[in-house]
Amino acid sequence: MNPFKFYLVTDTHYFEPSLGCSGEAYEDYMKNEMYCLAESSDIVKATFKKIAEDREIGTVILPGDLSKDGEKESHKSFVKELRKLKDAGKKVFVITAGHDYNDSPRGYNGKDYIPVEGTTLDELYDLYYEFGYSEALSVDRQTLSYVAEVSDGVRMLAFNCDSTRESKGQIDERLQNWAKEQIDRAKADNCFIFAICHYPIIPSVPVFDLVGDAHIKNWRQVASFLADNGVNLAFTGHMHIQSINEFYSESGNKFVDICTSCLVGSPAKYRKITLEDEKTVKVETVPVPEFRSDTNSLSTQxxxxxxxxxxxxxxxxxxxxxxxxxxxxxxxxxxxxxxxxxxxxxxxxxxxxxxxxxxxxxxxxxxxxxxxxxxxxxxxxxxxxxxxxxxxxxxxxxxxxxxxxxxxxxxxxxxxxxxxxxxxxxxxxxxxxxxxxx
Ligand SMILES: [Fe+2]
Ligand SMILES: [Fe+2]
Incomplete structure (x- = not known):
């Protein structure tokens, strides 16, 4: 394979500001919220502008939680931002996750939360069709997982492990069977294949092993299944944390999970990835650029x-x-x-x-x-x-x-x-x- 470079940006939690993000209800909600809401659109715009200006890297991959809580208007605005990346010549691949469909979508105005229109899974497929699905070699319509050739000789197995409340955090037997077919096909076509998945497959830090929602269910089985079938690498998000972890299957095959932080909350990083060859991946971390006109005397970090x-x-x-x-x-x-x-x-x-x-x-x-x-x-x-x-x-x-x-x-x-x-x-x-x- 030829070296392949891409940006990995995740958990953008984009919120359309015209839905309302001020007042008492907003301030009250934000007391306990670790990531930004009113500022998310500015953060995404500043980051995408910087990525668009990079002439060297032509692909951007986003593994889920694209919107705050599935607001239809947030998705529509976010799609416009993704199109700007495409207009700048970038190939863009996304999967969606739990915060992208009807996860109590609402705006904030004065003392009140205002319910707003949400998004169904089918609507997500249509909204994001041009960012992955249109180029897919195969789509699992039940979960909206897909596989696509992201570069010559490099395929990406995009698991949507968070497509319904019931399938939350799962790559079950049925989805593994579908994945096995895609992996075999990639091998037959002499392609390198890696995975993306919203949930971390390996717990990002040891304590997260004790937290059910912090990793894929039966994560050791899933990591072993992938490693033993020749998929040794996954890029994940969801836990809003920077981590690189490895795991060995009982057969001694290695699996690496590179989890990236939320773009719109501390530590607010994204990644520059270079797949140098079948055995080596170089990971560089990039901080979110300055995005505010009023810096309020605090640095961005x-x-x-x-x-x-x-x-x-x-x-x-x-x-x-x-x-x-x-x-x-x-x-x-x-x-x-x-x-x-x-x-x-x-x-x-x-x-x-x-x-x-x-x-x-x-x-x-x-x-x-x-x-x-x-x-x-x-x-x-x-x-x-x-x-x-x-x-x-x-x-x-x-x-x-x-x-x-x-x-x-x-x-x-x-x-x-x-x-x-x-x-x-x-x-x-x-x-x-x-x-x-x-
Ligand atoms: Fe998230
Ligand atoms: Fe998530």
Whole structure:
């Protein structure tokens, strides 16, 4: 195969601003939302403009959650933006996902949420026909999955794993049978084949293995099926996180999952991908360009990160809401204590560099940094040591929780999972890497 370069942009969550995105209801909703809504159209336009100007890369691939919540008007406006990419000479391939069809579509005006027209799966096929389906060698109409030749000798197996509420996060046996036919055909035609899928196939960070909606169902079986049939690479989204992970099937075949962040929320990145040959893929991460006329003295990255930190703290407070005494105490500790004070309460040593840090600040930063990839809190850092001490201190309770979480004969090691979630100890970067597929 010849080297093939493309942009990977995902979870654009485009919202048509004329549907309404201001007022009390909007402000209230945005308290807990990690990604931008009023700004999403400006972010998409600025990013697509930059991509359109790149003379070197001629293809853009988007694996789902194109719109905020399936608003018809958001899709219509987003299609116009995709057409601008096409007018600039780019080939564009998309799949849709759960946020693209009737996912409580609404606008925001004053104190009210305003229901707006949504989109059905059939309408999505028509709306996005020119961005993948028109060039497809085969379409699975039940899910709107398809396979297309994206470059000479390179095929893309586009799984729509999120096409109905029932099929959410699934590549079931029927879809695998369809995929097997497409893979065999690609091999017979001497083509390299890779996959895209909205849901991560490999959990992006270890803790996500415990979260049902964070990865494809039966992910080990699906990853093994793909790897054993010669599909060693997938590009995914959905969890709004930067990650590169590998998995080996029982037969020893390697599978690599490259998950990319939400475009319109922290860390707000997209990827430049080079398939150098059948064995090597080069991954480069690109930040969202400046998109605001009024920068409000914050850098673009800080603008995104602040939303992530604030919404993470608000979500924790929402979870701690209630009149019961334990929740009241937990809320008081979370919002008022420093890590030094917390350490003294739990008899846990906290490094002096962290002592004056507020618990809320720490929680916001950790939440933000997990999604950035290359998580910084590796062994030897004060943060790693503090979290490790918490696990040691509460070991008997944690062992009981691990027993309860045992599934399919696998008992999770919570301390290892959490520590490998806040610190990237994999030996390679989640953001910029040259990845071997064999
Ligand atoms: Fe998303
Ligand atoms: Fe999603």
């Amino acid at each position: 800080r603008f995104f990160d602040l939303r992530a930190e604030t919404s993470a703290v608000n979500r924790i407070n929402r979870a701690l809401a209630g009149d019961g005494l334990p929740k009241k105490i937990a809320r008081k500790i979370f919002n008022n204590k420093t890590l030094g004070q917390l350490g003294r309460m739990l008899c846990i040593k906290v490094d002096k560099s962290l002592k004056d840090k507020k618990f809320t600040t720490f929680a916001g930063e950790i939440a933000r940094d997990i999604f950035l990839g290359d998580q910084p809190y590796t062994k030897g850092t004060p943060e790693y040591d503090a979290v490790a001490r918490v696990f040691r201190r509460f070991n008997p309770i944690i062992k009981k929780v691990e027993k309860k979480l045992t599934k399919d004969g696998i008992t999770p090691n919570l301390s290892e999972m959490i520590l490998n979630t806040i610190g990237n100890n994999k030996g390679w970067s989640d953001n910029n890497a040259t990845v071997s597929l064999k």
